[in-house]
Amino acid sequence: MSSDYKGLYSPSILLSFVMDDMMKLLLLHGMSYLTGKAIVLMGVSGAGKSTIGEMLGRAVHGRFLDADDYHSESNKEKMKNGIPLSEEDRVPWLEALRNTLRRGLVDNETLVLACSALQKRYREILRSADPNYEPGSYASIVKFVLLDVGAEVLAARLVKRAAEGKHFMPATLLQTQLELLQIDEAEGILKVDATMDPDSILKTIRTFVV
Secondary structure, three states: OOHHHHHHOOHHHHHHHHHHHHHHHHHHOOOOOOOOEEEEEEOOOOOOHHHHHHHHHHHOOOEEEEHHHHOOHHHHHHHHOOOOOOHHHHHHHHHHHHHHHHHHHHOOOEEEEEOOOOOHHHHHHHHOOOOOOOOOOOOOOEEEEEEEOOHHHHHHHHHHHHHOOOOOOOHHHHHHHHHHOOOOHHHOOEEEEOOOOHHHHHHHHHHHHO
């Protein structure tokens, strides 16, 4: 911008011009500057992802997303009948979640997603919601928190939830999910004891990712 215009604009307007120019340069080189962030609360069914996710969303003034809402009716029907999902079932679901996260990140939102994300390849799909993500680097503005709960506690929660008609996932699929859960230490995932009271869980997560 020419120095001839400096006397015509306030400092704040001049700064906005500079920021616009920086954004154009970043986009020209295939990069985007984002101030948004996404926190994925992961783990098996019954870990408390939705409960803690809603609390965290309010605490960080962000938008809460529940991955269960993005399942197709056929996926829900399968799980309701105790049939594990195949890769063909999961990948379109994860891609829909990735696309939703990306739109929010590009709009510089803070997003909290409750999603099982049990395997590394599933988390890689979600990490790629960050337009600047280099696959395999784990350096993404999409961060993961594992809500860790023992199998017996999980089973009791699922039985109670099913009896109350609150979820389509039966307790019979718990073992399948536990077997699928895969964590690589290199990913830098925060592991939180989800048998603590919700306020303590929330405090631990905020200390790490917010």
